[in-house]
Amino acid sequence: MDNKLKTVVLDRDGVINEESDEFIKSPEEWVPIEGSLEAISRLNHAKVKVFIASNQSGIVRKLLDYEILNEIHRKMLSELAQYGGHIDGIFVCPDLESECRKPKPGMLADIERRAGLSLKQASLIGDSLRDIQAATAYGLEPILVKTGNGAVTSHNKQLPREMPIFENLAEAVNFLLTRAMN
Numbered sequence: 001m002d003n004k005l006k007t008v009v010l011d012r013d014g015v016i017n018e019e020s021d022e023f024i025k026s027p028e029e030w031v032p033i034e035g036s037l038e039a040i041s042r043l044n045h046a047k048v049k050v051f052i053a054s055n056q057s058g059i060v061r062k063l064l065d066y067e068i069l070n071e072i073h074r075k076m077l078s079e080l081a082q083y084g085g086h087i088d089g090i091f092v093c094p095d096l097e098s099e100c101r102k103p104k105p106g107m108l109a110d111i112e113r114r115a116g117l118s119l120k121q122a123s124l125i126g127d128s129l130r131d132i133q134a135a136t137a138y139g140l141e142p143i144l145v146k147t148g149n150g151a152v153t154s155h156n157k158q159l160p161r162e163m164p165i166f167e168n169l170a171e172a173v174n175f176l177l178t179r180a181m182n
Helices: 036-045 066-081 106-115 129-138 169-181
Strands: 007-010 049-054 089-092 123-126 141-145
Touching (some): 007 169, 036 049, 049 106, 123 169, 141 169
Parallel strands (some): 007 049, 007 123
16 A cells, blocks of 8 residues: 555544443443554554544533543553554543634644644545535545435535545545555
C-alpha cells in the first residue's frame, strides 16, 4: 500500500457505536456497531492513524461527566484491543458554542496541532451533516455511513454531490484500503 492514506478521523456515536437520541451516558450503553472495531483494527494494521472527533454535548447538558466519558472510552479501547486495534487520539468538544464543535473545524485543527501531523489527505467518516461540514471546511475527504443518523442524513440536499456513502464503517474502510492499494 502506498502512503496516500495516512490518517482517518472518525465520529464516534453512530459510526463506531450505536447512536442514541438519549446520548450514550454509561459504559453499558456503549455498544459497538457490528464490524466497526474490526474495521478500525484493519486501518491500524495498514499503518493508518485513527482519531476520534466527537462533540459529546452530553457533558455540558449534565447527562454525564468526564469521568464517565473516560470509562466509556476505556470500554471502547478495551473491546477494540481484542481485535488488535487502537485509537491514536480521542478528541471531544462538549461546548455548544465553541469553535471546536462540529460543524466548525476547530477539533480537526486541534488534532493536527496536538498530534503533530497533517490532515491534508485524511478522510473523515461520519453519520451526520455536521461531520461532513466539518470535514469539508477543513479540507478532509468527507465520507458518510448510513449507520446512526446516516440513513436520514444521506437524503440531505446539503451533502457534497460526489461524496462516498457506505452502509457502515466496515464498508467505508474497505473502500479506503482498496483505493490506497491501487
